[in-house]
Amino acid sequence: MRYDCIIIGGGIIGTAVLDRLTAYRLNVLLLEAQDDVASFATRANSGIVHAGYDCEPGTLKAKYNVRGNSVLWKDAEELDVPNLKCGSLVVAREDGLKGLEELQRKGNISGVKTEILDAAATRRIEPNVASDIAYSLYAPSAGIVSPYQLAIGYADRAILNGGEVRLNSSVTAIEEIDNGYRVTAGGEMFEARAVVNCAGNNGAPVNDLVGAEHYDSVYRRGDYFVLDNTERKNVHTVIFPLPTAAGKGILVAPTADGNVIYGPTAVDTVNGDTASTADSLDALRQNVPLSFDKPAFNKCIRVYSGLRTLIGHDFVIGESKLCKNFFMAIGICSPGLTSAPAIADDLSQEIAKKLGAERKKDIVTVLPRRKTLERLLEDGKQLNELVKEDPAWGRIVCRCEKVTEAEIIAAIHSPLPATTVDAVKRRTRAGMGRCQGGFCGPRVMEIISRELGIPLEQVKKGLGAEIARYRVKEVE
Amino acid sequence: MMNDFDVVVIGGGPAGMAAALAANEQGARTLIVERDVRLGGILNQCIHQGFGLHYFGTEMTGPEYAERFRKRVAQQNIEVMLESMVLALDEDKTVTLLSPQRGLMKIKAGAVVLAMGCRERTAGAIALAGTRPAGIYTAGMAQKICNIDGYLVGKEVVILGSGDIGLIMARRMTTEGAKVKLVLELMPYSSGLKRNIVQCLDDYDIPIMYSHTVTRVEGSPRLTGLYYAPVGKDRKPVLAEEKYIPCDTLLLSVGLIPENDLLSGMDIRMSPVTGGATVDQNRMTTVGGVFSCGNVLHVHDLVDNVSREAETAGKNAALWALGSHNEQPECVNVTASDGVRYALPQRISAKEGKIRLFFRVGNVYKNGRLSVVSGGKEIAFRNFRVLAPGEMGSIDVDAAAIEGDVNVRLQL
Incomplete structure (x- = not known):
């Protein structure tokens, strides 16, 4: 089978790219190893739409986070995906004001509106922060979305617009052929003029399959508790501690589906490891009360863990310098979910230009509101x-x-x-x-x-x- | 507003059917609302023997026990709505339900009997560490897949918890050709009936390790094995002694939770110990005209006791609905202490007659005295050889002897 473009990976990035590419006159195929899209990192993350204040200004993370935040809300509405712009707080004790100011400074450079709140103002937004919280950084543009439903929504809309998704199709080989690539997946061969590597945790290995740039990945696992929806009334916004080198820290957040999550931890591990550990869950039990006053671990209905890949300190996005028409969107750790729609906008434009494709005239933009x-x-x-x-x-x-x-x-x-x-x-x-x-x-x-x-x-x-x-x- | 029914019973399992029959016997217009396609509740999947010895004087299977009640219900003028899920219950006893035959409808009741049963604690609820593979089931779900659908969930089985369904499933999976390798119990004693330990484990040479738990599970997408370890006095696993056992199935029998989600909007006083409502000897909750019985009230060991308790609730629901002057009666409180985890009913209004108090203890106790005290005097007692958490006990008191709050306790 011959396509204009093959996307490898049906996570949030791959499905968003598929969605955007199907707006052009292109034959696009997405290959997903599993029996559904959103089967790995996309189904097991925090589901936060980040504001973008904490990203290092000038990085791809900062650029796509900030732009993604504005695009994502519109996408979620069009695709009928549960979402809520509930804002976020980074909470700090007396000694943490400097840290908040530093975050605010970065946010200002990146164009993210934030506000530093005192103890009383913090509690007007979230009455249940820990008793010794003295300040917070409030970001009104942050919120929550169902990450897997967003990916499913992208895939559904893309299919309605002529895109193709093949599940159970793990990519085992990619070779350069005249004017493109031959991709072997699930025992079948597919050819395309361009390939996009959106393979998530397998991003670097997929690059190696074709001989594109080699990257060393760090795999970082995060464990979470999911709480009964009876706890939703106690959580009004996304509550972060001050970030550290390991990441944004252990958050307390509502989910778009009406539950509450505590997590993630940040444990460096090997690819494929999504097994939570007793130690890691204990770390959550100890850390959540530091920022949140109403922990309810006895209302846990599920624990889960997700794995994210870090390649250096930033996302890797764009065309390979070694392989023509081989594009990459890999190393997409946090804030990858928020960034996905903006990354997809840029990549699809670049690919369409390279392939000389024009935009289609009539495409489906709004999915019918689901009956529930x-x-x-x-x-x-x-x-x-x-x-x-x-x-x-x-x-x-x-x-x-x-x-x-x-x-x-x-x-x-x-x-x-x-x-x-x-x-x-x-x-x-x-x-x-x-x-x-x-x-x-x-x-x-x-x-x-x-x-x-x-x-x-x-x-x-x-x-x-x-x-x-x-x-x-x-x-x- | 006229009531559509005198008594609406929510749930058509053993409790619901017995309550409805008792309400009907008092002349109440009675409705059973059941979410499944047939009456009988969890009995329908309990195809083992062990039901009815106390109530019918003969031992039978769960479906047989249910069938006897189904027949009685069918012979009476009791309305039954199947495949009907109650979505809301208001304090004025309006029941909102949804069914494929009738759509969304509201029914006004004179009295309501809660008989929704219980659900099982899950792997999530105990924050089981490790991967999240297929192959981990609550014992009741595996039982349903086995006895109703005709499939076996796996071949190499470990069971965590020694609740009765877990023990029953150890035997059931074994007779179906699976290898049940090990049963692990966190506590130093079983939470199930002694007879089930003997008949379901000992008779099949299935080992049980007390004071042990699963520390983590392994395998993706299917379970391939798990680690387990002994627990210390604090019930935390001693990881230095962790061991591995390969298996493709883990069944959980780690507790049952009365399914009272429907009551979240109502001002019904709940018991943090039982997970059910608190009730008086008529099984009436703190909302007048709302009664509770069976496993939604407190988890029973024997269906025979469920049926009897439900008859009390159903009869009194009818009396409430048909009565002209209804008020919450004055009550004394019933408390539990000194080794007794709870006693039920939690309130007594009766001034005369025999009241049967049900209770559970919090540990295994040997050679002591169970004592019921009221007004500084012991009004009932029973010497015992063994009391265990897995077996619900009962003791009768004479209501006329009650002078002030009642306390149930152990003397060792």
Whole structure:
């Protein structure tokens, strides 16, 4: 198969680039190793839309963070992705004022509006900061977004605009051919005039496959607690400590889906490691109370950990100097989520120019607002009409998050179909509540099995893993 | 506003069915709202023996026990709404529900019986460290997949926790050909029934290690093994003694949580110990006309006790709904101390008659005296050889002897 451009990697960067490239007259293919997009760092991060004050002025991080912050809110609205511009606070004790002023100075250079607040003003924004917090840096442009839903939204819109996504297609070889590249993925070969490396934690290895610039990566793991949505009322904004060399520090934040997270830690490790450790979780238990007065570790419903790659001190973005028409967006650690739309804007423009492509005239920009039970409950009459047409709207499958069978069926038949229990979870929240799929998991499996016409034992959790492995009485 | 029903029972498991039958017997117009496609609740997946010895005088399986109640419900003039999920419950006893047959509707009740049961604690709730692979299930979920759907979740199994469902699943997975390699229990004693330890572990040579826990799990995307270690007096793992065991499945039986999320907006006094509402001897909560019974009130060991408790709640819900002059009665408080974790009911208004107090202890106690004290006097006692947290106990008191608050305690 021949394409104009192949994107390697279906994380937030790859899907955003796909979304932007499909606005041009280009045949674009995205190759994703896993059975859904947003399967690694994009599904396991803080989900923060950063303001950008803390990035070193003049870096790509600063540039794309600040620009990304303005673009991302619009994208999230167009794609119907949960988001909230709830602002952020960097909180400090008496001795921390200098640190806040330094952050503010950097922000000023990068053009980020912030305000230093005293103890009382801080508590007007967040009453639950720790009792000895004396100052804070308030950034009104910061907020939260569902990172995986944003990536899914980009993929869905791109598909509607003619883009193609191939899942289960791990790239194993890339060779230069006349006027482009031949990419081997999932046992098949694809050719394209240009290739974009958006392979996340595998960014440097993918560069090595083709012989582009070699980079040494540092892999930094961060562990998190997810709290029951009953804790949401106690957290009003994103609360950071003063940043350190290891990163932005352990935050307390609401999530766009209505939970609360504590994290991340920052542990240097090897590629692929997303196993939380008892030590790291203990570090969260000790550190969260330093900035937050109402820690509720007993309301934990899940722990998770994410891995991010650092290449030097900045993002690596643009065309390889060694391989013509081989583009890179790698080393995308924090603030990668916020930066994604701006990075995609620039990269897609550069690629389209190189390939001589013009913008399409008619493209889909706004995805239809998803019907959810939560929304329909605001208008009971419309809900009852829907139930009359299709009883699945009245059948609640996930009781914790109140997700109906109809929403699950819609996710399975969306532009980028959800084919696993985790994929359904990321799109609908079924299984994301306090019982963690204990009740709805088997039901979701049945619905996937029925809708896709596959036997139940073939329904995967995600990342290719089976859930119900054997028929009863068939085990040897 | 006229009530649509005298009594609305939320939940159609063993508690809900027994409550509805008792309410109906008092002449109340009664509705059961059940979210599943059939009545019976968790009994439907409990295909093992061990139900009904106390209530029916004969031992049977969970589905058989449920069927007896289903038949009784069908014979009575009790309305049943299946596949119906209650979304909200207001203090004026308006129930908002959603169902595929009826859509969104509000039902006004004279009295409400809460019978929603409980859910299992998850890997997330215990902040299990390690990867997040497929292969980790609560015991009840694995039971559902096995007994209802007909699939086995894995072949090499470790079980964390010794709650009854975990023990039952140890046996069930073994008889289905899986190898249950080890059961780990954080506490120095089991949280399940003694008979289940004997019949489900000992009889199948499945080892159980007390005072041990899982320290981390390994494998992605599927579980490949886990590390476990003994715990010290503080229940923290001694990592120096950590050991590895390969497995493709980890079942969790680490506690049950009464599913009271529906009550979050109501002014019902809850018990931090049971996770359920606090109730009087009629199983009425602090909101008049709202009753609670079964595992949503406190987690039971035996369904027979659930049925009996639900009958009390259902009958009194009917009396409340059909009565003309309803007020919260004056009550004495029932407290627990000296080794007794909780006693239920937490309030008593009755002035005469026999009141059965249910209780659980917080540790294994041997050779002592269980004592119920009121007004400085012991009004009931029982000498015991062994009391264990895994077995709910009961003791009867004569309400006429109560003079002031009641305390249930151990004397060793």
